[in-house]
Each structure stands twice: as structure tokens, then as C-alpha cells.
Amino acid sequence: MVGGAAHAGAAGDPLITQVQDWASGHGDGVDATPYGLPVKYESDVIRRNVDWLTADTISSINFTPIHALDGTITPQGCAFERHHSGAIDLSKQDYRLMINGLVDQPLVFTYEDLERFPRENHVYFCECAANTGMEWAGAQLNGAQFTHGMIHNMEYTGVPLRTLLQEAGIQAAGKWVYVEGADASSNGRSIPLEKVLDDCLVAFKANGEALRREHGYPVRLVVPGWEGNLWIKWLRRIEVMDGPVEAKEETSKYTDLLGDGTARKWTWEMDAKSVITSPSPQSPIRHGTGPLVITGLAWSGRGAITQVDVSVDGGANWVAARLAGHQHDKALTRFYLDTDWDGREMLLQARARDATGYVQPTKNALREVRGMNSVYHNNGIQTWLVTPNGEAENVEVS
């Protein structure tokens, strides 16, 4: 008996003993679905927002339903997106990308121009710096979608930004780039040249197809392992500069106010983190005691995930989870703990370790260093209380 999972007998089950409609007639043809949508039974597997989080939907966030997904790829249709002045309508024909500043030759690229450069393909996670940010002050939101759903993981196809900058010719004084989008917010950010030359992509496909409008169609910037606010959508302009701009999105926003009133800045790299997606508040245990699959996601902006530990007693004891699938650098890793549940209360936690040896800290360890004023970069260990009836809720452990 592998796993020892429950099973039902056939006797008396009309689904087994009687011929069903779907086996005696025929189903619909599917010619009417040239682009197939999710089945009606999955209508709850959708992005959701938190209406009090931003003042207006023009600047808002829609969270991935990570509690209902499995594997590692996030489908575009339900993949997290953040916008600062709505999602604009920009055709490939109207698309232009300018490279200017400290370059030998300022350049403007059409969409078609971009398609003529050598492309790469990589699976990367994109996480908002504010993901889990509401948890600094304690357990706030009841569901993995809301606490950890500002993240997605897709296979991006694009041209290395390095290639385009080399085409323009970077001058010796150039040390940073300033990147901005074509939307009214422009969402301008500064990025050190070293990162840009390393692995940033000017991407035009995600999971094989064109970007969704809300993900920046037709072109977005991919900044692997770094906070999502840098992943400029509707990418319009890249200026090579000798220093950072200190723009709104990197001063009043996306910095970390510490307990002593000073602020951390340039905290781009996303620290190793994990969350149990099931069981969780939106994905309770419905099948009672016995075999139980505990599963979740882990990721690090510094490289691959090498280990995930799971605790069922609030961190007193830990067991290594099984990592299932490929552990790509700067991409989501799926983990499982195949266990038996005796029906007793659990305090479920996961703890990620990455290739640098970094281990995900507790929320309290983070608070000791960073205080309680921060909004961003909360990668503390999350706790779900699972009660004997199988329901789960977001709690803090001391």
C-alpha cells in the first residue's frame, strides 16, 4: 500500500453501476472554442483583489489563486498583475522602444525590430515587493491568495536587454539605466547596469504566447529575482545614466522604513520565501483523517531552492519536504509533504533554503531587525492553524 489513501467500493455507486448520459450520447464538439476557457466548474480559480488595499482600481493589484493551483507554471489568465494607471491598449504597430542617454547612438526599436534579435527562454517568478506586506503587523488576511498571491511564474521569451544596449553602445560613464513604461504612471525605476547586463530580458511572450494586456502587451521588462515593480510593463524607454534617478517609485514607495525612522533602499533582490498553498484557509481539508498531501511553493531571488522544511507544530519540529519538478534559478519550486493526518490541530509552516545557504526567517526575527513600519519585503515564515474540522486560518505564533 503506497500512501494508503482512502478508496470507495463500487457496490451501490450509481456512477459505477449505471450508464451515464455522458457515456451514452456524445459531448459537444469543440469547434466553438478556438481559444479554450476554463471549465465552468473552476469558476472560483480566478484573480482576486483586496478592495481596501488601494484607493482606486486604476492603481490596483490582482492576486494569483495560488491556493487552487499546482505544479509551478502560472497560467497567464490567472497570473498576478499590478498596475499604477490602468492597463493600456497598445498595439504592436504603435509600439516603440527608445534607448537614449549615455550611449553612442540613441536608438528606437519597433516591435518588428525586436523580433530580429537573438532570443532566450527562461522560467522566472515575478513577485511584488509588497507581497505578504500586510502581515508585518500580524495575521491580517485569511488566504494564501491574499497573503502570498502577488506572484507568478512563467516561461518568458525575449531579447537580452544587454543585446539592445550593446547595439546602442554604452558609454564609459554609464552605470545605471532608468526604465519606464508607456502608461501614464510611467512607473520609472533605476537599475544598476551590472544587473541589466547580467540577465534582464525585453520580453514579448509568456508561456509561449503574447503577453496579456494587463501584463504589458506587447513588451515588458523581466528583471529576474528582483521585485516586480522593476518589471516595467508596456516598456517605452531605457536611458543609460551615470547614477540613479531616485524617482517616486524608489523613494516614497518600494523602500523599507525601519524602526529607527531611517529607510532601507535599493532592496531589489527578493529573499528566499515559501508558503503552504494547501491546506490553507481557502483550501481546507475536506476528506478527514488519513493520507494528506501538504503542498506549497518556494522561491528565491538569489538562485535555486535547495531545500524546504515543513512543520506541523508551529516550528518546534521540521521535516524535509519533497521538491517535485525542476528547480530553476529564480523560479517557483513546488514542494510536497506526503503525510498522514490524525485529525489533531496543526500549526503548519514551511521554511525555504536557497543555493546561497540563506534560510527563510520567522516573522519575529524579521521584526527584530526591521521593526514594524515596513510595507515591503516580508519573507517571514507563514503559519496556518488547521483545526480538527479541517478548516485553516492565518495565525501568528510567538
Place this chain on the structure above:
Amino acid sequence: MVGGAAHAGAAGDPLITQVQDWASGHGDGVDATPYGLPVKYESDVIRRNVDWLTADTISSINFTPIHALDGTITPQGCAFERHHSGAIDLSKQDYRLMINGLVDQPLVFTYEDLERFPRENHVYFCECAANTGMEWAGAQLNGAQFTHGMIHNMEYTGVPLRTLLQEAGIQAAGKWVYVEGADASSNGRSIPLEKVLDDCLVAFKANGEALRREHGYPVRLVVPGWEGNLWIKWLRRIEVMDGPVEAKEETSKYTDLLGDGTARKWTWEMDAKSVITSPSPQSPIRHGTGPLVITGLAWSGRGAITQVDVSVDGGANWVAARLAGHQHDKALTRFYLDTDWDGREMLLQARARDATGYVQPTKNALREVRGMNSVYHNNGIQTWLVTPNGEAENVEVS
């Protein structure tokens, strides 16, 4: 100059010199798209069928628009599907999977039962045995979507079938399984136990989310590297047997009639194959001479792709293409040849090599061995004629 791609100047381009509507107002909020659909500009990136291929849409095929995709993952929405009696409507609540025959204990699993067993995640291609089948008699269909689009590549999450069979207890006489679906066709097929115990999955997620209805929601069989007809949708029953059933789908169909009137059978494993997706008849060159990215897909049912060669002169000379991304076993591999086009006619071909050392043959080499009567298992080298105006068409080279 990397690649030396063309670029436009900014002067006189109103898209650069004038403020556009999308940068002065704001875009729509996206709260109305809890499940985001492709942008309106991509309305041609859809599945298509060939209306003369089957007598009725109740048994039909919808092809992946591989000419318009990039990377390796196929989004579910436009992923190839084949159905034999329509796409049935089956909820998780009504789902049952029976294991019977030569087992110690016949079992019936609910969907919830399946979720309690240890899961795996793998990226695999699924190719119909009839993919490229219309080409046996010469160039027939003008587009990679139609010649090679009976394929998709997704990350599957599921339970190894081995686990469920071990739960039932396989008796010593058991050497094969017979698998069938819940639809009226049932599409029953026989599979040797050795393959089943190796890597077959009872899958309930693809690319992270539930299967689309047309892909077998809620559960389908995944038979890595083997012909798509074995990947039973709406998986209903698995019977352990001492031999194969020789059912309709493995005698009158899915066998290969040879030139001498005999037929090959049990030709499950998909041989190494490749196709150039762009340029191709549905994806002509629009940008004139100069830098050109030639790209395509390669795959093998026997393991990873180790090399893809590209020819621009109908096979007289070959250049190794660049493999971009991860080369997973039994999964699509993306290749690129970054080149310059002088505007002359090209006879474009790609040739795949897999980890076993097998090299994709020419169509004529296949015909010499298998004759012209076959429908299935045509993995011959495909040729696109690219004319000086950039258009491409499906041709044969002698």
C-alpha cells in the same frame, strides 16, 4: 553590433515625438478580468481545424497555432486537442476511476481520493500519431499549424499510475493494462505494464491549473513520449490484463499500413522530429533582408533533444541551431538560428537528433521503408520554400 538588426530613427516618428493618448490618460482597470483573455490584437492565435479531415465535428481535431507561439510551453487555451465523440461535461463530484482485472483488490477512486496520493510534476509533449500524416503523399497543407500542430507541451501534475496499481495489487499474470475514457467513444487502448510502471501519470492539472474540458477534465492519462491517442481523456477505467485487447483504436486505427500490405502495430513511441515554425507559410518574413531569426520546435519520444540542424538550401548544407531553454526528456525543445537573409530563395529544413543518437530522416527515406499507405508516424524532415518576397509555402524536395 550584436545581430546587426535594423532600427528606426526617432525623428519624424509621431509615436516618439508626440504624447499619445495612452500616456496622458489612464487605461482601463482590470478588475473586470478575473480570468484574463488574450488581447484583441492576438485574435488570430487560435486553434484551427481542417474541415475535410474528419466526417463530423463530433470526431475532430483542433491544431495548435505553433507558427505564432515561441518558447516551449503551450497555453491550454490554444493547445491541440483530438476528440472521438465530443468533449463531455464531467464534474469532479461525478468523477470515478475504476481499477479492475488482474488485481488483488479492485478499487474505485473519487477525484478527492486521487488528491491524497503523492504527486509529480513533469513537462511533456503530447503528439497525435497522425500529426504530419497528410504529408505522406507529398506537400498537402500550407502552414506549420496544419502540418505539425497536432502537438502541445505542458507541465502536468498528477499521480503516477504505478502508485494506484500498487494500491490495487498487480497479480503475476498481469502484463498489460486496458485504459478507457468516460466519453461514449471510450477510446480504449492497451498499454504494456512495463510502460505504465515506468512513467505514466494520472493527471489533473496542466500548466498549474485544472485541465480544460476538451483536454479531459477532470482527469486524463499522460503517457510520456507515446502517441496522443493513448493519453485517455476523462479517464474512467484501467483493467489489468494478461494481453492486449486489440481494440478498434489499435487495429483499424493507429497502425501503419506498409507498402507490402502488412501493417506495423504497437508503434507507440514518437520518433524524433522537428519543424521550423517561423518563417513558415502562416508566418512570412515581413521585414525584408538582413537579420532574421529562424526558429522552431524539436522533440523525441525517447528522451531529450541533443541537437537540431538547420538547412536553408533543402538539405545540401546544415548548420547547428542554438537550443534555447531547458531540454527536458520527452518535451518540446525550442531552437533558433540567428542569421542574415540576403533576400534569396530558401528551402528551409530542420533535422532533430535525440539522446539515443537517432537522427530525423527525410520524407523519402521514410517512404522507402514504409511506402505511401501510412497515415500515422510521419516524422520526416519538413521543407518550406521561402521566396524573395518573404512568403513561404509547403514543398517537397527530391
